[in-house]
Amino acid sequence: MKLSGREFLRSISDFFSQTNYEIEMLLLLILPFIMLVIFMFYLRSRRSSAALFDSIPAKDLEFIDTVRLQKGLEEFDRDFLLEIALTYGVKPGYIFIDAEAFSKAEHAFKIKLLEQGDSPEKNGRYQHLLKLKSKLFKTF
Numbered sequence: 001m002k003l004s005g006r007e008f009l010r011s012i013s014d015f016f017s018q019t020n021y022e023i024e025m026l027l028l029l030i031l032p033f034i035m036l037v038i039f040m041f042y043l044r045s046r047r048s049s050a051a052l053f054d055s056i057p058a059k060d061l062e063f064i065d066t067v068r069l070q071k072g073l074e075e076f077d078r079d080f081l082l083e084i085a086l087t088y089g090v091k092p093g094y095i096f097i098d099a100e101a102f103s104k105a106e107h108a109f110k111i112k113l114l115e116q117g118d119s120p121e122k123n124g125r126y127q128h129l130l131k132l133k134s135k136l137f138k139t140f
Contacts, residue, residue: 067096
């Protein structure tokens with residue numbers, strides 16, 4: 001059975017014209033609202049990730065920057081250590097000066113990697129953390 005182009009278009013038109021217009025209107029009203037809600041969740045998630053360091057008081061950040069300069073660390077090293085500290089429940093200032101606090105965060109990071117099935121020896125972030133540990137707490 002062959003269908004000509006006109007018959008095919010007419011059958012598609014008939015199929016879609018049989019829907020209830022009230023349902024279409026309801027969908028047209030609900031769809032923008034759903035998209036707005038999704039967009040708001042997206043904005044909130046972006047804001048929460050950007051505001052990670054906003055919970056640290058200004059005096060603590062000043063102290064952290066002083067320690068960073070004394071130890072010869074870069075800004076990305078500071079941000080990395082602050083992220084590790086906030087993620088694993090260590091006070092941000094202590095991760096720079098207290099070896100026990102650093103070890104606690106390091107251990108928690110290692111456990112998380114092992115739970116995810118990653119090898120800490122092959123993970124670049126963990127290896128960078130070990131390099132920072134040697135810079136911060138080197139003994140002469």
